[in-house]
Amino acid sequence: MNDQPRDPGKPTDQAAEWRAPTVEKGDEQPLLTRPAPRARRWRWIAVAVVVIAAIVAAWFWFGRATEDPAKAGRGKGDPNARAIPVVAAPARKGSIDVYIDALGTVTPRNMVVVRTRVDGQLMTVAFREGQDVKAGDLLAQIDPRPFEVMLTQANGQMAHDQAQLKNAQLDLERYRTLLAQDSISKQQVDTQEALVRQFQGTVATDQGAIDSAKLQLTYSRVTAPISGRVGLRQVDPGNMVHASDSNGLVTIAQVKPMTVIYPVPEDNVPRIVKRTQSGEEVAVEAYDRSGKNKLATGRLLTFDNQIDTTTGTVKLRAEFPNQDGILFPNQFVNVRMAVETKADATLVPTAAIQRGAPGTFVFLVKQDQTVSVTPVKVGAIEGENTEVQSGVEPGNLVVVDGADKLREGSKIELVDPNARAAQSASPPKGPPKSDKGGQGAGGQGQGRRSKSGG
Structure with missing residues (x-):
């Protein structure tokens, strides 16, 4: 045992390094102490528990993800994998129409703003808003009395001038008789002839005034210029109307037939021109905004004589009978037009076309009852x-139903489509066992509660 004296400020062993140093009064620096051995031990235990829990969770997750493909029925090349029932159909040769889809606007065949041709007070309106009218039907009546007065004045002036003309003609006959007897000069006869011609001109002017008054009186009756459907009236009876009114009295739209204007890309113009020049009628179909409900079927009427350089499209006009009135002016519709018919195309059911990471593909059924992407x-x-231009040959079987469970090399079982549809439509047999067990547990629990409560 060493009895040498030791320096009080100098540690003699390792534990002394972690002893709390003496802090003088007023010293604000924190004290540094070594953690207790028990605290460090609990910290390492907590870290170990977290790591073990993470390992267990990862094992559980990846274990489910890598479940035996044979049990899931999606084994790739596994002879023991369960076959997936699917419905398949063969590719075939056939004809198919090539369509152009576009967005069109419904426009009336004719649209007229009915305006009055004379100024006056609107007395009556002879139509109902939204009514179908025919050309020549009375629409409105403007006060006719001013025009009747004008006609009366014109007729009176006509009678006055005709009387003067008649008198001048009689005087001319007398002057000619006297000239033959050499009783008057030739100048008097010439003057009388000029007076007769003057009165004849006056009478002709009067006849024009009469015709104008009659026309103005006719214009006081506003009639429909075309057959169609009237809109909302713009003026109420009792108001003064003028020929210069921009809104007019009402608007008439010819809705039977109706037309649709729609643009198509300029690349399709040669095919459209070729088909129209052949004399073949080009069918056009109009659908609603969703593109699912067909509204009407018509024909291509004509197309514009130039291409819009800003959009690279040309405008087409199609005509629809619209006997049921389902097409409405300024309505937006989806237009579908057949521009070409392919007579020898390879066709598959549209349901067979799949889209995913490989792009557009089909599940092709192979002879070993597996499928290939x-x-x-x-x-x-x-x-x-759907036309398939490459990848499938006529006679190849493609999956049309049940493809959601397939992948490359999946084993399949071909089933009848009617049997599969009946299987899908049949209700499940009885409630699940889990529900039944839950009800039983609930019933026992209620019994225990009743017994304890009693």
């Missing part, structure tokens, strides 16, 4: 048929 190039689409 086959990329295809899609052409025209017409309802339930």
Whole structure:
């Protein structure tokens, strides 16, 4: 045992390094102490628990993700994998129409703003708003009395001037008789002839005034210039109307037939021109905004004589009978027009076309009852048929139902489409066991509560 004296300020062993130093009064620096061994031990235990929990969670997650493909029915090349029932259909040769889709605006065949041709007070309105009218039907009546007075004045002036003309003609006959007897000069006869011609001109002017008064009186009756449907009236009876009114009295739109104007890309112009020049009628279909409900079927009427350089499109006009009145002016519709018919195309059901990471593809059924992901190039689409330009040959089987569970090499079982539809429509047999067990547990729990409560 060493009895040498030791310096009080100098540590003699390792534990002395962690002893709290003496802090003088007024010293504001924090004290540094070594953590207790027990606290460090609990910290390492907590870290170990967290790591173990993370490992267990990762094992559970990846274990479910890498479940046996045979059990999931999606094994790739596994002979023991359960076959997935699917419905398949063969690719075939056939004809299909090539369509152009566009957004169009419904426009009336004719649109007229009815304005009065004379100024006056509007006495009556002879139409109902929204009524269908025919050309020549009375629409409104303007006060006719001023025009009747004008006609009466014109007729009176006509009678006055005709009387003067008659008298001048009689005097001319007398002057000619006297000239033949050499009783008057030739100058008097010439003067009388000029007076007769003057009165004849006056009578002709009077006849023009009469015709104008009659026309003005006719214009006081406002009639429909075309057949169509009237809109909302712009003027109420009792107001003064003028021929210069911009809004007019009412608007008439010819809605039977109706037309639709729509643009198509300029690349389609050659095919459209070729089909119209052949004399073949080009069918055009109009759909609602959703593109699902067909509103009407018509025909291509004409197209514009120039291409819009800003959009690279040309405007087309199609005509629809619109006997049911379902098309309305300024309505937006989706237009579908057949511009070409492919007679020898490879067709598959539209339901067979899949889209995903490989692009556009189909599940091709192979002879070993497995499927192969086959990329295809899609052409025209017409309802339930789609043209395939490459990837599938006529006679190849493609999956049309049940493709959501397939992948490359999945084993399949071909089923009848009617049987599959019946299976999908049949209700489940009985409640699930979990529900039944839950009800039983609930019933036992209620029994225990009743017993304890009793």
